[in-house]
Amino acid sequence: MDFLYNLLIEPLVQIFTYPIFALEVLIGGLLSGVMYSLVALGFVLIFKASGVFNFAQGAMVLFAALFFAGFMDMGIPWYGALVLTIAVMALLAMTIERAVLRPLVNQPHIILFMATIGITYFLDGLGQTIWGSQVRVLDLGIPQSPMEFGGVQINQFDVVAAVVAGTLVAVLAVFFQKTRIGRALRAVADDHQAALSVGIPLKTIWAIVWTVAGLVGLVAGIMWGAKLGVQFSLAMVALKALPVLILGGFTSIPGAIVGGLIIGAGEKLAEVFWSPAIGGGIEDWFAYMLALAFLLFRPQGLFGEKIIERV
Amino acid sequence: MLYREAGQFKTTYSADQQIFPILQDRIGFFITLAVAFVVIPLFAGNYVTQTILIPFLVLSIAAIGLNLLTGYAGQLSLGTGGFMATGAFAAYKLATSFPDLNIVFVFLAAGVITAFVGILFGIPSLRIKGFYLAVATLAAQFFLLWLFNKVPWFTNYSASGVISAPPMSIFGYYVTGTAASYTAKYLFLLTLVTLLALAAKNMVRGHIGRAWMAVRDMDIAAEIIGIRPLHTKLAAFAISSFYCGIAGAAWAFIYTGSVEPLAFSIDVSFKVLFMIIIGGLGSILGSFLGAGFIILLPIMLTNAPQLLGLNVPVDMISHFEFMIFGVLIIFFLIVEPHGLARLWQIGKEKLRLWPFPY
Amino acid sequence: MSVVADLTDINQASAAAHARRIGDVVLSVQNISLSFGGVRALTNISFDVREHEVLAIIGPNGAGKSSMLNVINGFYHPQEGKIIHKGVERKSMRPHEAARRGIARTFQNIALFKGMSALDNIMTGRNTMMKSNILAQALYFGPARREEMEHRKFCEHIIDFLEIEAVRKTPVGRLPYGMQKRVELGRALAAQPDILLLDEPMAGMNVEEKEDMCRFILDVNNEFGTTMVLIEHDMGVVMDISDRVVVLDYGRKLADGTPDAVRANQEVIDAYLGVSH
Numbered sequence: 001m002d003f004l005y006n007l008l009i010e011p012l013v014q015i016f017t018y019p020i021f022a023l024e025v026l027i028g029g030l031l032s033g034v035m036y037s038l039v040a041l042g043f044v045l046i047f048k049a050s051g052v053f054n055f056a057q058g059a060m061v062l063f064a065a066l067f068f069a070g071f072m073d074m075g076i077p078w079y080g081a082l083v084l085t086i087a088v089m090a091l092l093a094m095t096i097e098r099a100v101l102r103p104l105v106n107q108p109h110i111i112l113f114m115a116t117i118g119i120t121y122f123l124d125g126l127g128q129t130i131w132g133s134q135v136r137v138l139d140l141g142i143p144q145s146p147m148e149f150g151g152v153q154i155n156q157f158d159v160v161a162a163v164v165a166g167t168l169v170a171v172l173a174v175f176f177q178k179t180r181i182g183r184a185l186r187a188v189a190d191d192h193q194a195a196l197s198v199g200i201p202l203k204t205i206w207a208i209v210w211t212v213a214g215l216v217g218l219v220a221g222i223m224w225g226a227k228l229g230v231q232f233s234l235a236m237v238a239l240k241a242l243p244v245l246i247l248g249g250f251t252s253i254p255g256a257i258v259g260g261l262i263i264g265a266g267e268k269l270a271e272v273f274w275s276p277a278i279g280g281g282i283e284d285w286f287a288y289m290l291a292l293a294f295l296l297f298r299p300q301g302l303f304g305e306k307i308i309e310r311v
Numbered sequence: 312m313l314y315r316e317a318g319q320f321k322t323t324y325s326a327d328q329q330i331f332p333i334l335q336d337r338i339g340f341f342i343t344l345a346v347a348f349v350v351i352p353l354f355a356g357n358y359v360t361q362t363i364l365i366p367f368l369v370l371s372i373a374a375i376g377l378n379l380l381t382g383y384a385g386q387l388s389l390g391t392g393g394f395m396a397t398g399a400f401a402a403y404k405l406a407t408s409f410p411d412l413n414i415v416f417v418f419l420a421a422g423v424i425t426a427f428v429g430i431l432f433g434i435p436s437l438r439i440k441g442f443y444l445a446v447a448t449l450a451a452q453f454f455l456l457w458l459f460n461k462v463p464w465f466t467n468y469s470a471s472g473v474i475s476a477p478p479m480s481i482f483g484y485y486v487t488g489t490a491a492s493y494t495a496k497y498l499f500l501l502t503l504v505t506l507l508a509l510a511a512k513n514m515v516r517g518h519i520g521r522a523w524m525a526v527r528d529m530d531i532a533a534e535i536i537g538i539r540p541l542h543t544k545l546a547a548f549a550i551s552s553f554y555c556g557i558a559g560a561a562w563a564f565i566y567t568g569s570v571e572p573l574a575f576s577i578d579v580s581f582k583v584l585f586m587i588i589i590g591g592l593g594s595i596l597g598s599f600l601g602a603g604f605i606i607l608l609p610i611m612l613t614n615a616p617q618l619l620g621l622n623v624p625v626d627m628i629s630h631f632e633f634m635i636f637g638v639l640i641i642f643f644l645i646v647e648p649h650g651l652a653r654l655w656q657i658g659k660e661k662l663r664l665w666p667f668p669y
Numbered sequence: 670m671s672v673v674a675d676l677t678d679i680n681q682a683s684a685a686a687h688a689r690r691i692g693d694v695v696l697s698v699q700n701i702s703l704s705f706g707g708v709r710a711l712t713n714i715s716f717d718v719r720e721h722e723v724l725a726i727i728g729p730n731g732a733g734k735s736s737m738l739n740v741i742n743g744f745y746h747p748q749e750g751k752i753i754h755k756g757v758e759r760k761s762m763r764p765h766e767a768a769r770r771g772i773a774r775t776f777q778n779i780a781l782f783k784g785m786s787a788l789d790n791i792m793t794g795r796n797t798m799m800k801s802n803i804l805a806q807a808l809y810f811g812p813a814r815r816e817e818m819e820h821r822k823f824c825e826h827i828i829d830f831l832e833i834e835a836v837r838k839t840p841v842g843r844l845p846y847g848m849q850k851r852v853e854l855g856r857a858l859a860a861q862p863d864i865l866l867l868d869e870p871m872a873g874m875n876v877e878e879k880e881d882m883c884r885f886i887l888d889v890n891n892e893f894g895t896t897m898v899l900i901e902h903d904m905g906v907v908m909d910i911s912d913r914v915v916v917l918d919y920g921r922k923l924a925d926g927t928p929d930a931v932r933a934n935q936e937v938i939d940a941y942l943g944v945s946h
Binding site for chain 2: 742744763764765767768769773774776780781782783784785789792793794795796797799801803806807808809813814817818821822825856857860
């Protein structure tokens, strides 16, 4: 009885007694949710355009962050490091397309997924071989200290991250809707054969998509790296992006954002308000269990498409 | 010349469907068993047995379990570590709560408990496939590990947090705990593995195995010819979890001697998945080959530079390990998705013709 | 040599046999309407299938023929209408229930299990009848093995019947197209169905293969009395081997009767010649 009370009633009591604190937790959760969305965005881009579920997105995030931090540590100013890292990511994208995707073109999805797991391990090892395994600090000059906003404490860094993510999404939206390449990407996402038949070069498009995903990964990597330090648990952040995709639907950009926000907020709230009842560490599994619940009732996510099977 | 089937005709269907229809294969199998049961205990020392053979046998069980689920039934699972942990802790609670229970019974019961847990997490698989299911199994992985960490009942309220597996014996010989000799452990485990592998092979050539492969290859058609996807997938989850549970119990009781959640992290799930990809999806032999490969690779990598006269720092070696794993996974998926087992089969087919060219 | 000329003899002999054997209505399709989103695949379709007969469903591409078969075996669920099978009325059922009630089918684009051999594929057709539990199978020796051998025997009869003995152990992915179609027919037959739905069984076959397939279909119908519902585009085959023909166009039924009656029907002729309507 006590346990049930602690689990179900007490958190609500706490939220109502300390609304400001609850709001802070919520906002903190939403902002970290934005970071998840960034990683999930990369997944969605690649999945939409080529149907590949790129488990290696997390490793790409880490890879980008490593190179950026490494270049900066070598003394190169941030704009130079950025350009160099973009070049590295583009090279990576093209190599992946050539070496892994092309040979596996008609294989079932599960094979492609496992191949991207292989890519993750490879990038993990390669990154550590090149840059070593110590944690690097990524200093962007953005203050990490909290600031007051109408009586509520908000972390400045998180706000900056949210703004960056929002800008990125807006840029991507414009890119997809207004430019020629964006239109081609949407065509490829819809139907490979039809896109081919109007002359859209599939392989080039895929290389572009992976590069864009790499860039999104770079932004995510820089943001996460600055917040947590560039280290290997970053690749595991990618795992957390999977529940985001389940909530939002694998093919929806707004879904990735909404899903990330829900997961981020949910996680933080659960961690803070359920810990007294069941102990800490809830953040480790909350996202996945939430995804599991969604899978039981709405497998295609909030915004995803229902699949009609044809025989 | 040696490997020809000429003259080996089958006159009954049951002869045609035996596990090793070719006489040379049967002989080869019994020789392998003889070597494993008699020769190796005589010649392998403590180090080789404890660090290579025993983990190889334990992980083979897990690999067979995952192969049944992912290789034969086509349901991708990233929760192997969590299920192994369930088996380990179930065995621990059983052994400590009922100290008079026979170890075989403890292991089997741990497997059954894990099967139930597997069914629970397998229920979402009925509506979803592929990587959706993988995420569901991730939930199992993380939640189960958290559960065993956080709830003190599982560790019998141990203050230090380090719990060791109780010593248990069979036929008068200790097989767990500090009193157990490495030979006793090895032989017990070997018997267990042989029986489990045979059972798996039998299931796979029976109608449940065909139902699994049908669901894997084209689940819509499978449903249309009358196979019930619900039962088939849940059966796959249950049996796979049974094997993983026993593997976990064996890992804790026989290999490491201690029961800790950390030993069953997500890395283990990936490791076992790599074993079956490299060894061969949908092949019992492949599970063994993959397990052996993954166990031996780090050892080869650690020792190779010394043999070549190079001085490579230890952490660099683990990075290389990662890179090589990644490349191998991609290589096998592109070149031979049926892994080492298929290469073995191709080798045998070439052997049937040897020394003739065609 | 055309398929038509060769079949005339068979046709005359079996016409007599057919006339004797066609029984009562075993499946009744009533007012079935099916849509996907905004697309109306079937509109108010009704027809009967009588026991032991060979019924052909024909029509231009996109007429809804495959959808109709999918509704009969429970893969698609219609928005309106019902199906009465063996006296039991149902609007929709799960496909595996349809299979267990004696409805089997083959597919337009072969739906074999590519990872398994031909023999194993046919054995999966017997899955609904194999009852040994998992423990027995793990043990193998004893009841599970006896059951396997029993069903293996039956499947070997089918393999003999379809003349595919030589390829029984080959993974079906490696077999030529015509052979794969035969294996698929074998898998459907393994279930000993009352009603066999065949979706374009002769698509993509050359003349010899078509002759063989016709022979198999007629033999199955004659020897086992299986009711056949087939979708086919080859008019010669349809007119020769079927007892009745149902014509669909744009999801509606145009005609329903003997092959001769349908051949003379003006609406049918218009539909095939592409007269706009």
